[in-house]
Amino acid sequence: MEPEQGRATPHSPGRTLRARRRRPAVLAMAVALIAAGGLGGAVLYNSTGQRVAVLALARDVPYGQVVTDADLVVARIASDPALKPLGAVDRKDAVGMRAATDLRRGALLLKADLAQALTVQPGQLVVGVSAKRTQLPATRLQPGAQIVVVFTPDTGRPDSLAAVVTTIGRVDTDGSQVVDVAVPAADAARLAAWVASGRIQVVLAPRGAAAGGAPSGGAPGTPAATPTPSGTAPSGTAPGTAAPSASQSGAGGA
Known part of the structure; x- marks a missing residue:
């Protein structure tokens, strides 16, 4: 029996059309994954490479000399468990202490570099x-x-x-x-x-x-x-x- 004239024959959409409909979803997913990766990298950087304010030597301080405020400078370095310099918040405590060894300009100031007791002078x-x-x-x-x-x-x-x-x-x-x-x-x-x-x-x-x-x-x-x-x-x-x-x-x- 022949189909009636004027009635459209139903047909399935072509493969190309279905691919085009899926493409925006794939792109959105890709963008989300990229964003998530960037966020994770930022979190990882902040946890391992965060910069902290620490104390460093602005000039040489010889053994036994009292450390003054002018001898110190604040430096910012990446946080590292292997490094344990005094923080910038310890500046007031460091001033007035004595150098337990020869301190060199540019070096980070460690707790072991300072001594509260008066060091023995030569002679x-x-x-x-x-x-x-x-x-x-x-x-x-x-x-x-x-x-x-x-x-x-x-x-x-x-x-x-x-x-x-x-x-x-x-x-x-x-x-x-x-x-x-x-x-x-x-x-x-x-x-x-x-x-x-x-x-x-x-x-x-x-x-x-x-x-x-x-x-x-x-x-x-x-x-x-x-x-x-x-x-x-x-x-x-x-x-x-x-x-x-x-x-x-x-x-x-x-």
Whole structure:
């Protein structure tokens, strides 16, 4: 039977037309994948290559010198677990510390590069001063404090030697403590002999006294004189001779 005239014959769309209809979906999917890949790369970069603000040296700082604000500069580097420089937020803590080694310009500043205790200068030696509670000032000693170690023999005139505290030891159960001090190499043996005798007293020097020298107002290299309590000289000391202060009364029983 022949089809009626004027009625369209149905037919399936060609293969080319179906391919054209699918192409926009494929393109959209490709764009989405590219965007996802870019986002993942950005996340990976931020997690492994993020730049952080750290401290670096603006100029050379020799061993033992106090680090100043002008010695430091902020640098930005990629974060790396293998590198552990001090962050820019640690700048205030770093200023005032001493260089534990020769620091070179452009190098990153590490925690190990700094030391709070006063470093020993060339020509100095460190002597451990063991003292009882009554032989130390009531004021807590700190690294960098300038002191005078007074030797109080049974007979003869007391002698004294200026020193600088480098390290503070722990207080023992009996109240004794070891304090490391830096003195000129020529005075180290003399101070060690005083400490061995036990007849010493540690006196705080006035602020501003030169390290290893006499307190302000005294002649450099001259032993620091200590006031005589109540104007009375101890036994075995000639009248008018400087003697240890009243706080040194414990030295005689050391």
